[in-house]
Amino acid sequence: MQNMIVCKFGGTSMADAAQMRKVKSIIDLDRDRRVVVVSAPGKRSKDDEKITDLLYSCHKAASDGKAIAPYFSVIRERILAICKELSVVSDMASRLDEIEEKISSGASADYAASRGEYLSGLMMAGVLDATFVDPEEVVRLTADGRVDDATYPMVAEAMKGPGRYVIPGFFGSTSDGKVKTFSRGGSDISGAIAARAVDAKRYENWTDVSGILMADPRIVDTPPTITEITYREVRELASIGASVFHEEAIAPVRSVGVPINVRNTNDPQAPGTMILPSRDTAKRAVVGVSGKKSYRNLYVEKLMLDRYPGFRQELLTLLQERGIVPEFESKGFDSLSFLIPEAYVENDNAVLEAIRANLDPDEVAFRPSLALLGVVGEGILEKAGIAASYFLALQKANINVRFINYGGSEISLLIGVDADRYREALRALVEAAV
Amino acid sequence: MQNMIVCKFGGTSMADAAQMRKVKSIIDLDRDRRVVVVSAPGKRSKDDEKITDLLYSCHKAASDGKAIAPYFSVIRERILAICKELSVVSDMASRLDEIEEKISSGASADYAASRGEYLSGLMMAGVLDATFVDPEEVVRLTADGRVDDATYPMVAEAMKGPGRYVIPGFFGSTSDGKVKTFSRGGSDISGAIAARAVDAKRYENWTDVSGILMADPRIVDTPPTITEITYREVRELASIGASVFHEEAIAPVRSVGVPINVRNTNDPQAPGTMILPSRDTAKRAVVGVSGKKSYRNLYVEKLMLDRYPGFRQELLTLLQERGIVPEFESKGFDSLSFLIPEAYVENDNAVLEAIRANLDPDEVAFRPSLALLGVVGEGILEKAGIAASYFLALQKANINVRFINYGGSEISLLIGVDADRYREALRALVEAAV
Incomplete structure (x- = not known):
């Protein structure tokens, strides 16, 4: 492991010159912060526009044979103002000309968005007096937008010297040299790639919140x-429904064990959240609670179900043919229960009729929809009474438990309640967890 | 529905003349008790032999070319003593001769056992002054020992007159006229068949216990x-592990809704247990707790499991090829957990190695074995706090909850605990249920 720290900054940290100065002061605080990964300039206020959205608008206009100037002029003005205020990238005007020309003449949406x-990246390299590394040259993506392993040695090679490096996030190029953006996870993935490539001691992910919260605020x-x-x-937590750190952005560092530190650019003193390979569960068994508000609950009963070994698979196939993919299931001796994301079920009666006609169940019905909540923690299976405390919390809130899945994952307790009790249930579980 | 009551009496109720007199007094108490189904004479004391076991010994001896007299003489003596004491079946001696002759000359095991x-049946028909109905003529079984629907009208026809009927349980005949015993469930099934055939208002199942108990005594x-x-x-309850009424003996009456009343021949005043199509759950949400002491707990983890849609099926196939059939499973986002009856797993390492070699999991291991307990009741999903009370009971007993399956069946809460805590857990759950 090297002593380098990779720092990724999100869109709000790039929104204007003042934010970029904050970034510089953060980088200057620790000499090991030598690799900086940046997002596109984000919103400066709630009603502001993101540069990336403007770029997509430019591409759309060009595709429609319209002028892109109405959108690109907004970008130009904002970027040049930042450069002027920070006295960086003296040739920015001509670089913007080149980009405008390319988008106007039909460059891809991925190019425009990137x-x-x-x-x-250009601006931050100027601010930090750092070497600019172009992801188009060192980040190799597959055709479906995932990271090619060839990326890591190329990034490492580009950052092997002393001093600081700035690399833009969110994109790379395919093997045929075309600019390509990530399908999911954006610049967080770029940060993880850089952290793995340089074998960083830490991957700091600077955002506009002081870490990951225990539950949806x-x-x-x-x-x-x-x-x-x-x-x-x-x-x-993310799988259950929380908008936390994207799994795709953890995968690159997970296999090599680089810790991720989620920090707040606007509150750099706050220690934020450390994402680690393991942690001491004695201090805290449970870390968070998340959930999804609504699942359809399909219940099928057939006496002596064990005598029909193909029943479950036939049922799943029949559902799949109708575009229905259950996310959870639970098996009784004579029954099966499936939790299906709400959006998948268009026509209740058609589904029920198909099951009746093909599988001759004793009963089939959509039970009232459920919300599914997950209490997550590495320590959840260790301590007697952990389960009880959560069910007790729901009981006190007078919320019925309709579904439990526990033991399939070793780190979560999944609880289904009536969909209209979702918010209350989440509050009750969080209260029990803190 | 007719007003008839079908009464089935078990082996201890047929064990001797005194027991048979008790049966008569029970039948005499209610004029609607017009159909009596009987088991073979059972043990009179703990060290006694069952007539059926002696008959199997006779058949075994005959098959081995040995004399059956040493066994048959015990049967003869006991049966003749009962007939003499009760003054019934005056021609019993010659009937016994005929049976001995048939078994000696190679009659089937099913014939002997029946x-x-x-x-x-012959004796009770005498005691009750009832018409004897031979199941060989009216109960039709399939080759694998299940009830053929042709049975019901034949039994109904045989019992359409006034007065009482006695029909032996446990056997019938196949379509080619051979005596055939039931593969499972014995005379309880015969009672249910008769109850359905005559459209009884009640099926009384007389045993030596005063009903079904909430848990294993x-x-x-x-x-x-x-x-x-x-x-x-x-x-x-039976599926989870309790030795209660056999499902095969419920199936015939379940579809027509005849209530079953489990009673005690030795305590005829006790109301026993009513088995009904439905019941008032407001009075009691949970009826019983049962369990199985030991399951192996196979845990498999693979990151981004949802990207490998065939993973679960391949794993199950691989297990099946090794004779391993999981009874329960639970799914996490990146993991699967299987509960496998202890006896199925012969060689842990071979199983783990096969999974590693074929499925490349991130982790695979047998976690400590679990006992699985089921809290059963039609009211279990209805009332807030039911779940909590059981987990709280386990917490108070300082028992860790390792696995929960809830919602797959609408009438049970399945809880896995460490196998060595099985008895304590059962006691704690029963205490919470009463």
Whole structure:
């Protein structure tokens, strides 16, 4: 492991010159912060536009045979103002001309979208007096937008010297030399790639929040920030429904064990959240609670189900033919219960009739829809009474438990409640967890 | 529905003349008790022999070319003593001669085994002054020992007159006229067949216990008797592991809704247990708790499991090829957990190696074995807090919960705990249920 720290900054950290100065002061605080990964300039206020959205508008206009100037002029003005204020990238005007020309003459949507990060990178390299590394040359993506392993040695080679490096996030190029953006996860993935490539001691992910929260703050009042969380726990929280760190952005560092530190550009003193390979569960068994508001609950009963070994598979095939893919299932001795994301079921009666006609069940019905909540923590299976405390919390809130899945994952307790009790249930579980 | 009551009496109720007199007094108490189904004479004391076992010994001796007299003489003596004491079946000696002759000359094991019920039937018909109905003529079985639907009208026809009928349980005949015993469930099935055939208002199943108990009395001190239980609940308790009423003996009456009343020949005043199509769950949400002591717990983890849609099926196939059939499974986002009956897994390492070699999991291991306990009741999904009370009971007993399956069946909560805590867990759950 090298002593380098890779720092990724999100769109709000790139939104204007003042934010970029904050970034510089953060980088200057620790000499090991030598690799900086940047997003495109984001919103400066709630009603502002993101540079990336403007770039997509430019591409759309060009595709429609219209002038892109109405959109590109906004970009130009904003970028040049930042450069002027920070006295960086003296040739920015001509670089912008080149980009405008390319988009006007039919460059791809991926090329257009990637220019926001590209411009951020040029500016931050100037601010930090760092070497600019173009992802088009060192980040290799597959045709479906995933990272090719050839990337790591190329990135490492480009950053092997002393001093600082700035690399734009969100894009790379395919083997045939075309600019390509990531299909999911954006610049967070670029940061993880760089961290793995340079064998960083830490991957700092600077955002506009002071770490990962225990629960959705739109539902739970001021949920505590998670101090330490494992890769697995992040993945589990995200899978259940939380908008936390994207799994694709963890995968590159997970296999090599680089810790991720989620920090706040606007509150650099806050320690944020450490995402680690493992953690001490004695301090805290559970890290967070997340959920999804609504699943359809398909219940099928057939007496002596064990005598029909193909029943489950036939049922799943029949559902799949109708575009229905259950996310969870639970088996009784004579029954099966499936939780299906709400959007998948268009016509209840058609589904029920098809099951009746093909599988001759004793009963088949959509039970009232459920919300599914997950209590997540590496310590959840270790301590007697953990399960009880959560069910007790729901009981006190007078919320019926309709579904439990526990033991399939070793780090989460999944609880189904009536869909209309979702918010109350989330609050009750968080209260029990803190 | 007719007003008839079908009464089935078990082996201990047929064990000697005194027991048979008790049966008569029970039948005499209610004029609607017009159909009596009997088992073979059972043990009179703990060290006694069952007539059926003696008959199997006769058949075995005959097959081995040995004399059957050493066994048959015991049967003869016991049966003739009963007939003499009760002054019934004046030609019993010659009937026994005929049976001995047939078994000696190579009659089938099914024929031999069925003669215990046959003899009970002859005697009880005498005691009750009832018409004897031979199942060989009216109960039609398939080659694999299940009830053929042709049975019902034949039994109904044989019992359409006034007065009482006695029919031996446990056997019938195949379409080619051979005596055939039931593969599972014995005389209880015969009783259910008769009850359905005559459209009985009740099927009384007379045993040597005063009904179905809430839990295994070998583990829980004096568990309460269940007053009312549904067909589904009986099936669920039995599936989880309780030795309660056999499902095969419920199936015939379940579809027509005849209530089953489990009673005690030695305590005829006790109301016993009513098995019903439905019951009032407001009175009691949960009826019983049962369990199985030991399951192997196979845990498999693979990151981004959803990207490998064939993973689960390949794993199950691989297990099946090694004779391993999981009874329960639970799915996490990146993991699968299987509960496998202990006896199925012969060589841990061979199984783990095969999974590693074929499926490249991130982790695969047998976690410590689990006991699985089921809290069963039609009301279990209805009431907030039901789940909590059981987990709280386990918490108080300091027992860790390792696995929960809830919602797959609408009438049971399945809980996995460390195998060595099985008895304590059962006691804790029963205490919470009463």
